[in-house]
Each structure stands twice: as structure tokens, then as C-alpha cells.
Amino acid sequence: MTQPRTVLVVGGGAAGNAVTILLRRAGVAVDLIEAKDDWNATAGSGITLQGNALRVLRELGVWEEVEASGYGFGSVGITAPDGTVLHVQDDLRTGGDDLPATVGMQRPRLQQILIGAVRASGATVRLGTTAEILGQDADGVAVRLSDGTEARYDLVVAADGLGSTTRAAVGITDRPEPTGMAIWRIAAPRPAGVVRTDLAYGGPAYIAGYCPTSDTTLYAYVVEANRDRTTIPPESYAEEMRRLASAYGGFWPEITAHLTDPAKVNYTWFDRMLVEGSWHRGRVVLIGDAAHCCPPTLAQGAALSLEDALVLAEMLAGADSWDDALLQAYHDRRIARVRPVVEASVQLGQWQLDGVRDADIPGLMGRTMTMLRELP
Structure with missing residues (x-):
């Protein structure tokens, strides 16, 4: 009997949880480690999920829980400082017409829903645990965990966020900038x-x-x-x-x-960051905030991370060989979508910092969100 492929996912946020669920569904053996003992189950205030994020959450099998726990709506209001409503704009349904344009929800509740799905997937989870890359070759990665155990994996997925230690450990020098x-x-x-x-x-x-x-x-x-x-x-x-x-x-x-x-x-x-060049080194690959981050001016941070997980898992599940060409193809597919969102998100804030009064904010937002209606 052929042994299943093995993956270590470093980081239990949205991207790490999502890729774990999807890889387990594809029959991959997954160990997920998270540095925080509480798995970030109570951290944060709220999160705005655009339709393209909801599309991935539906693919994960948690949409009904998200829908029941959050608040769906389809427009945004622009007001004067005194509260006078100046304009109400319908939001674009980036996830398709069968999903709300936007769902707001408490960030801890979303994390708890994803934690439940990871647990149900059968993945092995170790909390309060970090990883050290000992070395790698063309076939896999040797890792030592902070509990002293050592193991070898076919692939390591770095989903450990903005300050990713895994990113630095494999020699990728890009860093977030304010x-x-x-x-x-x-x-x-x-x-x-x-x-x-x-x-x-x-x-x-x-x-x-x-x-x-x-x-x-x-x-x-x-x-x-x-x-x-x-x-x-x-x-x-x-x-x-x-x-x-x-x-x-x-x-x-x-x-x-x-x-x-x-x-x-x-x-x-x-902060802003976009890792230039490939998002992998050998058999270690970055997803989510470890690869890119942007200001929340378009509310796309979590959505892009969830899309990364979906695309990477889909490509891994459909490939006979997890080689350099496959991981480069993952980057090439994602960068064409991620770069415009990061750049637009930064530009929207920069116009405000510079006091630009005639900036085409609606046009930039409309073009970017229209692009996101396409499948990732």
C-alpha cells in the first residue's frame, strides 16, 4: 500500500487551517503546528469577509456555520463626520451571485469554526509548538519541533504570518514595511x-x-x-x-x-509586503501573510490568504510530482491576482496620506473587485 504524502503546516491561522482541511480531504497526512497555546481562539475583534473569501469558506465546508454566526450585507455607506449619509453603494458580489457580497463576523468565532473543521479533518495538531528546518533535499524536508521530536515531510507549508520565522529560515529576505x-x-x-x-x-x-x-x-x-x-x-x-x-x-x-x-x-x-520572485525554497512554500500582506482598505487580507490555501491544495492534490516547477506555477498563478490587490490597497491609503482630493477611489476599487469575481 502506498504511504500518503506528508505535509507540515506551520501556523494555525486562516491560511494554515484552510490548507490543512483541504489537504486532508485529498488524502494527505498533515501535521499542523501553532506557536500559541490557545490557537488564537480568542484574539481579535472583527473581520470583514468579501464574497471571494466566502467562496473558499464554502469549499471548506464551513459556510453554513459562518452564515449563521456572522452578519451578511450588500452595501457600504459613505458618511460625513457628523453621521449624515452622503452615499450608499451596492457592493460587488465577488464570490458569485449565490453568496452575500460581504459578511462581517467576530474574528474569534471564525477561528473557532476553522479549528473545529481542522479537528474534524483528522489532522495531527500540536499547539505551543514551533519548528526548525534541519535541511532538505529534492524529496523532502527534515524538521525538528520545539518538543524535541524530529520528522521528515514531503513538504512544509509556511503559514506563520507576517513575521514568519520560516520565511526567514529559508533565506527569503522580504520583510513587512509600514x-x-x-x-x-x-x-x-x-x-x-x-x-x-x-x-x-x-x-x-x-x-x-x-x-x-x-x-x-x-x-x-x-x-x-x-x-x-x-x-x-x-x-x-x-x-x-x-x-x-x-x-x-x-x-x-x-x-x-x-x-x-x-x-x-x-x-x-x-503594513505592506509582497515576496518578490518565487514563494518557495525547495520543499518549503509560503502562503498567506507569510507571502504577502496589505492594509485592510479593500478588506482582502483574509480572502487572499484563503485563496492561497485553496489554490495550493488544489495544485498539490492534482500533481504526480511535487517539484520546483509545480511550486513555481503556484506562485505564478497567485502573483497575477495578489499583486494588483496589494498595490491597490496601498494606493488607497497613500492617496489619503498625500491629501489627494481628486483620486479615482471608486474606479480603483471597482476595477480591483471586478477582477476578484474571477475564480482564483
Whole structure:
């Protein structure tokens, strides 16, 4: 009897979980390791999932759970800082007409759904575990895990995020770079009238927005120029976000009332990265944020990561040989789709940083989202 191929997936975020589920379905033996003991099951506030992300989640078999747990909607509102609605634009259904244009949901809930699917797939999971690449040849990779065990795999999939240690370990020197913007985020109760994402431009921040994440919750965010994080003590996070958010009207006063606990406020810089050249070295291949990241101006970070997982798993499952040509073909297929999204996401923010008033924001967004309707 032929032994199944073996894959080590490093990282248990959206990309790592998705590729694990899909490879197990194809009969591949998968070990998934995650550095954090809690598997990131409680981290984060909210996430906006565009239709092309929902398309992959449906392929993973978790769409019904996502639909039941999140909040689907089909438009975005543009408001003045005082809350006056200036324009409502229908969202493009990038996942097809049989899926919502957008679903907002609590990020921990999405992670819990994916964790359940990984567990059900029969993959071996080790939490609180990291990996060291000992060496590789044309047929596989030797790995030592932080628990002291050593193993050999046909392939290692690096899904360990923006600061990927696996990426660095195989000699890929690309690193994330700040774009000049930063974001404050919080999860809060949803005012009854919030039924879509609304974005306010102007005021003390570049953007103040919110997204419903369930029948009872939303996440809210305020985008400003990035600041030296060492000058912002974590205990002041709620006060800082409240100071910015209090300048906005409409539903913001109800949201701002919940900005009291600094531990519930998240502050991060926007970064950009796109690994140039191939996304693999031998039998180690990058997916998701380990290969690319972009500001959330198009809400495509998770979607691109999920698409990476889908495409890589599809190509591996259909190939007799997992060779350099196959992994290069994976890169070539993905880069044509990922590059325009990363560049557009960065450009949308740069126009705001530069104060460009006549920028073709609707046109750039429309062209990019239309491209994403095509299958990855």
C-alpha cells in the first residue's frame, strides 16, 4: 500500500487551517503546528469577509456555520463626520451571485469554526509548538519541533504570518514595511440601525468605520497616521480611541460609550509586503501573510490568504510530482491576482496620506473587485 504524502503546516491561522482541511480531504497526512497555546481562539475583534473569501469558506465546508454566526450585507455607506449619509453603494458580489457580497463576523468565532473543521479533518495538531528546518533535499524536508521530536515531510507549508520565522529560515529576505497608517479597533454591541459598513472620511482621523459582526455585535475602527507605539501606554488605549471617535456622529456616540476597557482595544500599524520572485525554497512554500500582506482598505487580507490555501491544495492534490516547477506555477498563478490587490490597497491609503482630493477611489476599487469575481 502506498504511504500518503506528508505535509507540515506551520501556523494555525486562516491560511494554515484552510490548507490543512483541504489537504486532508485529498488524502494527505498533515501535521499542523501553532506557536500559541490557545490557537488564537480568542484574539481579535472583527473581520470583514468579501464574497471571494466566502467562496473558499464554502469549499471548506464551513459556510453554513459562518452564515449563521456572522452578519451578511450588500452595501457600504459613505458618511460625513457628523453621521449624515452622503452615499450608499451596492457592493460587488465577488464570490458569485449565490453568496452575500460581504459578511462581517467576530474574528474569534471564525477561528473557532476553522479549528473545529481542522479537528474534524483528522489532522495531527500540536499547539505551543514551533519548528526548525534541519535541511532538505529534492524529496523532502527534515524538521525538528520545539518538543524535541524530529520528522521528515514531503513538504512544509509556511503559514506563520507576517513575521514568519520560516520565511526567514529559508533565506527569503522580504520583510513587512509600514505604510504610514495605523488603526484602532474594538468589538462592541451593535446599535439596531447598523445594518452595513459605514465609512466616515475627514475629522480627526482618516477613516472612522464600523461593520456589523452578528445580530448583537459590531467592530469599530478609526484609522490615523501611525505613531511611535512606545509613546502610547496600553492602559491609555481606550482613552486614545475614545478621543478620536468622539468627534463622529450618527451611531458613533453609542459605540463610543463602550470604549472604556483598554484591554479590549487593539492598536496596530498598517503594513505592506509582497515576496518578490518565487514563494518557495525547495520543499518549503509560503502562503498567506507569510507571502504577502496589505492594509485592510479593500478588506482582502483574509480572502487572499484563503485563496492561497485553496489554490495550493488544489495544485498539490492534482500533481504526480511535487517539484520546483509545480511550486513555481503556484506562485505564478497567485502573483497575477495578489499583486494588483496589494498595490491597490496601498494606493488607497497613500492617496489619503498625500491629501489627494481628486483620486479615482471608486474606479480603483471597482476595477480591483471586478477582477476578484474571477475564480482564483
